[in-house]
Amino acid sequence: MAPPEAPIETLPTGEDEFRLIADSAPVAVWVTRLNRQRSFVNRAYVEFLGVPYDEALVFDWRAIIHPEDAMRLLQESIAGEASLETFSLEGRYRRHDGEWRWLNSTSSPRRDAEGRHIGFIGVAHDVTEAKEAELALRDREAQLSAYISQSTAGFAQVDLDGRFTLVNDRFCEIAGWHRDDLMGRTMLSITHPDDIKRNTGLFERAVAVGEPYTHEKRYIRKDDGIVWVNNSVSVIRRPDGEPFGVLAVTLDVTKRREDEASLRKGEETLRLAIEGAGMATWELDLPTMTGQWSPNRFDLLGLPRTPDLRGTVDDWLERIVTDDREMARTAFERCVAKGKPYTIEYRIRRADTGEERWLQSHGSRVDYADERATRFVGISFDVTERKHAEEELRESETRYRTMFEQANDFIVTMTLDQIITSVNPAVLGSLGYAEHEVVGRWIGDFMDEDQVALSLAALQRKLSEGGSTRLTINVRAKDGRELIWETNSRLGLDDQGRPTSLQAIGRDMTEAKRAEAHQKLLIDELNHRVKNTLAIVQGIVQQTFKADANPRAARAAFEGRLSALSEAHNLLTREFWGPVSMARIIDDAVAPHGGDAGRFELEGPDLTIAPKTAISLALAIHELATNAVKHGALSVPEGRVAIQWAKASGNEPRLSLIWSEHGGPPVKTPSKRGFGTRMIERGLAAELGGSVKIEFAPEGLKCVVEAPLPEATA
Numbered sequence: 001m002a003p004p005e006a007p008i009e010t011l012p013t014g015e016d017e018f019r020l021i022a023d024s025a026p027v028a029v030w031v032t033r034l035n036r037q038r039s040f041v042n043r044a045y046v047e048f049l050g051v052p053y054d055e056a057l058v059f060d061w062r063a064i065i066h067p068e069d070a071m072r073l074l075q076e077s078i079a080g081e082a083s084l085e086t087f088s089l090e091g092r093y094r095r096h097d098g099e100w101r102w103l104n105s106t107s108s109p110r111r112d113a114e115g116r117h118i119g120f121i122g123v124a125h126d127v128t129e130a131k132e133a134e135l136a137l138r139d140r141e142a143q144l145s146a147y148i149s150q151s152t153a154g155f156a157q158v159d160l161d162g163r164f165t166l167v168n169d170r171f172c173e174i175a176g177w178h179r180d181d182l183m184g185r186t187m188l189s190i191t192h193p194d195d196i197k198r199n200t201g202l203f204e205r206a207v208a209v210g211e212p213y214t215h216e217k218r219y220i221r222k223d224d225g226i227v228w229v230n231n232s233v234s235v236i237r238r239p240d241g242e243p244f245g246v247l248a249v250t251l252d253v254t255k256r257r258e259d260e261a262s263l264r265k266g267e268e269t270l271r272l273a274i275e276g277a278g279m280a281t282w283e284l285d286l287p288t289m290t291g292q293w294s295p296n297r298f299d300l301l302g303l304p305r306t307p308d309l310r311g312t313v314d315d316w317l318e319r320i321v322t323d324d325r326e327m328a329r330t331a332f333e334r335c336v337a338k339g340k341p342y343t344i345e346y347r348i349r350r351a352d353t354g355e356e357r358w359l360q361s362h363g364s365r366v367d368y369a370d371e372r373a374t375r376f377v378g379i380s381f382d383v384t385e386r387k388h389a390e391e392e393l394r395e396s397e398t399r400y401r402t403m404f405e406q407a408n409d410f411i412v413t414m415t416l417d418q419i420i421t422s423v424n425p426a427v428l429g430s431l432g433y434a435e436h437e438v439v440g441r442w443i444g445d446f447m448d449e450d451q452v453a454l455s456l457a458a459l460q461r462k463l464s465e466g467g468s469t470r471l472t473i474n475v476r477a478k479d480g481r482e483l484i485w486e487t488n489s490r491l492g493l494d495d496q497g498r499p500t501s502l503q504a505i506g507r508d509m510t511e512a513k514r515a516e517a518h519q520k521l522l523i524d525e526l527n528h529r530v531k532n533t534l535a536i537v538q539g540i541v542q543q544t545f546k547a548d549a550n551p552r553a554a555r556a557a558f559e560g561r562l563s564a565l566s567e568a569h570n571l572l573t574r575e576f577w578g579p580v581s582m583a584r585i586i587d588d589a590v591a592p593h594g595g596d597a598g599r600f601e602l603e604g605p606d607l608t609i610a611p612k613t614a615i616s617l618a619l620a621i622h623e624l625a626t627n628a629v630k631h632g633a634l635s636v637p638e639g640r641v642a643i644q645w646a647k648a649s650g651n652e653p654r655l656s657l658i659w660s661e662h663g664g665p666p667v668k669t670p671s672k673r674g675f676g677t678r679m680i681e682r683g684l685a686a687e688l689g690g691s692v693k694i695e696f697a698p699e700g701l702k703c704v705v706e707a708p709l710p711e712a713t714a
Contacts (some may be wrong), residue, residue, distance in 0.1 A: 003531070023604060025123075028041070028044045028126075030122050031120075032121075033119040033310050034117065051095070058143055066092035069092050086108040087110070088104065092107075102127045107120045154229075154250035155249060156187065158186070158246050159244065162186040164187060165245060167182050174251075175227065175229075176221025176227060192217065198215070206246060210243065212235070214231065215230075215231060217231065229251060229252060230251040231249070231251045232249045234249070280379070282316075282380075284376040286376060287373070289312055290312045301316070303352075303484060319351060321348065328346050339367065341366045346361070358387040359380050359381065359382060362379045362380075363378040410487075410505065411505050412484065412504045413502070413503050413672050414501065418444065418456075420442075421440075423435065446475045447474065451474050454473055462491050462502075481511075483508055483510050483559060488505055491503075528668075532612070539563070539679070540558060543674075544675065565618070567618060568588070584619055588600065588618070590621060603645075616687035620683070624659050628644070638663045639664035640661070643658070643659055655707050655709045659701070659705075660700060662699060664700055667698050684705065688705065689707055691707070
């Protein structure tokens with residue numbers, strides 16, 4: 001509304017008709033003169049102001065302009081009037097009831113018949129509802145735009161050829177392209193080649209039948225990176241239903257995809273690890289007693305893999321051998337009913353080959369705190385090889401234990417410090433100890449110091465040179481006996497070849513060593529005796545067969561002396577050339593000369609004498625008896641011989657033996673000493689290390705022997 005000025009011109013011709021028409025119009029109409037004074041306002045104008053007609057003609061419309069629009073409207077009004085062209089104004093004006101109304105006014109210059117400008121005629125439409133609708137729409141568009149721009153989802157609109165027509169910032173961020181780069185591009189141009197075929201089919205079907213779809217695909221970013229998106233796609237249509245584009249709401253799911261890929265990779269790695277470790281897994285839904293099996297569980301049982309890789313409890317139980325089935329069933333049912341985990345070992349018979357195999361299975365019931373159903377989870381291993389190895393080990397252990405327990409040889413194991421860790425019964429039987437008295441003790445506790453030194457030296461030799469050592473060593477039994485053991489020992493080694501223990505096997509050589517020593521003694525003695533015997537025989541021959549000797553008598557004497565020598569040897573042979581009874585030597589020596597007829601009186605303790613002494617004593621007794629038979633007491637029936645011996649006490653034991661004859665013919669001292677006398681006085685004295693004295697007393701010969709008592713007689 002232009003401000004009124006002083007009227008100059010009148011209303012157009014037909015004023016009444018014009019007024020009538022203007023008053024009937026629902027819009028405000030006014031007519032102004034060049035002085036901007038209104039010469040006419042219609043009824044709608046008056047009603048808007050709420051004042052009488054005359055006041056309406058002079059009313060200053062600037063007073064009712066909204067303050068926010070006042071400056072703009074005044075400037076536009078001045079400019080419009082100055083242009084002398086039709087111009088429009090739009091703004092808010094306060095109606096008479098105080099309500100602000102949007103008015104759109106159009107003012108056109110009025111001219112007279114000569115074309116001179118005489119004022120303006122204006123019309124104002126109340127456009128409040130349209131304006132508010134426009135503003136509301138604008139607000140909604142602004143809100144929608146803000147929502148789209150600020151949304152975490154990307155929005156992309158393409159035409160029916162798939163070319164981008166609208167994208168929000170988030171879509172650009174997700175797709176990795178600038179908005180200007182995307183406009184005019186097709187969405188397939190940034191789609192990963194592997195996803196184009198499937199995406200094309202979905203897009204074409206959506207355009208053709210209007211079917212929305214959701215899919216995940218990859219965009220290739222401008223920097224050649226790959227982004228996974230989840231697109232929810234729908235066709236957009238015009239009001240008449242004609243499709244004109246496709247709108248996609250895009251979410252970046254790259255992280256989820258990577259996580260899923262990582263999870264799948266982890267699951268695959270775990271599966272491979274499980275299968276590589278020989279583990280077969282299975283799960284059960286307890287309501288159905290069926291569940292997912294790992295592929296190798298079918299292989300483990302020799303069953304064909306089902307398409308969905310599902311198996312049942314019965315599938316498993318049927319493969320278990322009869323003797324083990326109830327045990328396995330009980331463990332499983334207890335686990336399911338009471339939640340008690342189990343670990344069992346049992347035999348199965350493979351369905352394909354019938355081969356019997358050993359399995360070890362672990363089962364657990366999984367209870368969740370939320371609403372998820374309780375499940376059963378199990379793992380099985382094929383432990384056949386281990387069971388076979390254990391069986392072989394048990395058999396080996398039994399064999400070893402049997403050998404260990406029953407071996408006659410000694411078996412001892414020790415630490416490198418020579419602490420005994422085990423011994424077999426043979427050791428205990430030999431030493432006379434109980435096992436607890438031996439195990440845990442140092443081996444030196446059973447040896448003298450010199451033997452310990454030998455043992456340590458052998459150990460050091462094995463540690464420095466390796467191999468085994470053979471050692472003959474003396475040990476002490478519980479009762480103090482010294483035992484001779486022959487041992488063979490070696491080091492026990494760990495996997496790296498380092499010594500960890502000492503193992504010894506031995507044998508009691510005590511008796512063998514004694515026999516060996518005895519045999520050596522016998523051989524030495526035999527050699528010595530043979531030499532002595534030959535020397536004796538040689539002496540006997542020389543003394544018996546002298547040139548002036550009667551051959552007949554000489555032969556008889558020789559035979560007698562050899563016989564005495566033989567008897568002595570026989571006795572020594574029976575006694576294994578050990579110490580012999582002195583009484584027996586004397587008894588045997590006198591027997592051929594009437595010893596059994598009671599002509600000899602023997603008296604003395606049964607002393608034992610060494611073999612060498614025994615022979616000399618036997619020959620001496622023989623010579624004395626022969627002389628008594630030929631010349632002495634035994635040459636007459638009433639003659640007797642008394643042989644007495646005793647063990648004399650003193651600093652050292654001494655033997656005293658007296659040969660005395662009586663009842664025989666008178667004895668004369670011989671003019672010269674014969675062989676027998678010399679052998680007795682010299683040979684026997686030398687042999688005994690003592691003295692021998694022969695007295696030729698008239699009443700009978702007497703021979704006195706004094707000598708140290710040899711060790712064998714002690």
